[in-house]
Amino acid sequence: INEGTVAASGTTMVTGSAMFMGGSIAGSGTIDVDGDITFAGALAFTPPNLRCRGNFTTDFEFQPVSGQVELNSNTTQQIFGADSRFHALDINTVTTVLSGEDLNFSGDVVINGLLTTTGEVDCDGNFTMNNGWDAGSGNHRFGRDLSMTGSLSNATGVFILDGNATTGTVTSTQGLPALRIARSHTVHLSNLLVDGDLELESGQLLSLIHI
Numbered sequence: 001i002n003e004g005t006v007a008a009s010g011t012t013m014v015t016g017s018a019m020f021m022g023g024s025i026a027g028s029g030t031i032d033v034d035g036d037i038t039f040a041g042a043l044a045f046t047p048p049n050l051r052c053r054g055n056f057t058t059d060f061e062f063q064p065v066s067g068q069v070e071l072n073s074n075t076t077q078q079i080f081g082a083d084s085r086f087h088a089l090d091i092n093t094v095t096t097v098l099s100g101e102d103l104n105f106s107g108d109v110v111i112n113g114l115l116t117t118t119g120e121v122d123c124d125g126n127f128t129m130n131n132g133w134d135a136g137s138g139n140h141r142f143g144r145d146l147s148m149t150g151s152l153s154n155a156t157g158v159f160i161l162d163g164n165a166t167t168g169t170v171t172s173t174q175g176l177p178a179l180r181i182a183r184s185h186t187v188h189l190s191n192l193l194v195d196g197d198l199e200l201e202s203g204q205l206l207s208l209i210h211i
Helices: none
Strands: 005-008 011-014 018-020 024-027 030-033 037-039 043-046 049-052 068-071 077-080 084-086 088-091 096-099 103-105 109-111 114-117 121-123 127-129 132-134 140-142 146-148 151-153 159-161 167-172 179-190 198-208
Touching: 088 103
Parallel strands: 005 024, 011 030, 018 037, 024 043, 030 049, 049 068, 068 088, 077 096, 084 103, 088 109, 096 114, 103 121, 109 127, 114 132, 121 140, 127 146, 132 151, 140 159, 146 167, 159 179, 167 179, 179 198
Antiparallel strands: none
């Protein structure tokens, strides 16, 4: 797509790859792409849901405030783009999604597959990890609920609870490397294991169970 507006409704199937190089993309439907999705100039503030079975590349114009990106391939996928910004992300793969850049989310993140990151993750919504996350050395920020019931590996940074959510629950069956609470309201910590430091910078702890 080089110009004009793509207004998606319903489900649009693309058997190859999709490149959005100009114009704009909006809508409430789903674009289902068998190959790569590349944004390289198209405005994407209110895009439709995007389902991708290849690599996903973002640029500065990809700053959605709505819509979900779903990665659901049975082969390794990669996220490209410096300081990538998404609204919501659903990783629903049987292999690994790789990202070497910082990832920013204004909505929710659900990891039902495997994610490997070497940069930092900043999620303003709920962050749910059900399968596996190789979190690397980055410091990661979470604005609402944090649920970690899958496998957490190679995490050496600080997990930071920030934002202005009126309440939030943190649950993890895996040991967090370090936890900093920097919220303006209450945080409920439940069944949580922290291997390193636990720091209360701001906010209030409602309960501590199995810390």
